[in-house]
Structure formats: C-alpha cells, structure tokens
Amino acid sequence: MADTRAGLFVTAFYGILDPASGNLLYCNAGHNPPLLLRAQDRESSQSLVKTGMALGAVEDASWERRQ
Numbered sequence: 001m002a003d004t005r006a007g008l009f010v011t012a013f014y015g016i017l018d019p020a021s022g023n024l025l026y027c028n029a030g031h032n033p034p035l036l037l038r039a040q041d042r043e044s045s046q047s048l049v050k051t052g053m054a055l056g057a058v059e060d061a062s063w064e065r066r067q
Contacts, residue, residue, distance in 0.1 A: 012027075
C-alpha cells in the first residue's frame with residue numbers, strides 16, 4: 001500500500017474455518033460485519049465485528065484475531 005495515493009484505503013475480511021471443530025479464526029479490517037450462520041440454528045445469525053481499521057487508513061495499524 002506504500003504506492004497508493006493519500007486518502008485511499010481498502011477493507012478486508014479474512015477467515016480460516018476448521019471444519020472438524022467448527023472454529024472460525026478471523027480478522028476484519030474495516031469491512032462491513034459479515035454474518036455467521038450456524039447449521040444447527042438457521043433462524044439466528046451472529047455479526048462478526050471489526051477487529052481493526054481499514055487497510056491503508058493509518059500507518060502502523062494493527063488488527064486483532066478473533067475466534
């Protein structure tokens with residue numbers, strides 16, 4: 001992102017699902033919160049909150065992992 005013009009940024013969501021355990025490890029960099037739907041309870045959903053700022057919004061930003 002060092003080559004981008006000032007004021008530009010990107011949002012991103014990255015997740016790793018372990019199908020055996022059903023655990024989802026994710027980082028959400030300023031993206032709209034995705035919804036997690038579980039097979040056993042299709043009537044409700046869980047919002048996966050942001051874990052940091054959008055990519056390129058500030059220099060030296062950090063992101064938290066959630067499970």
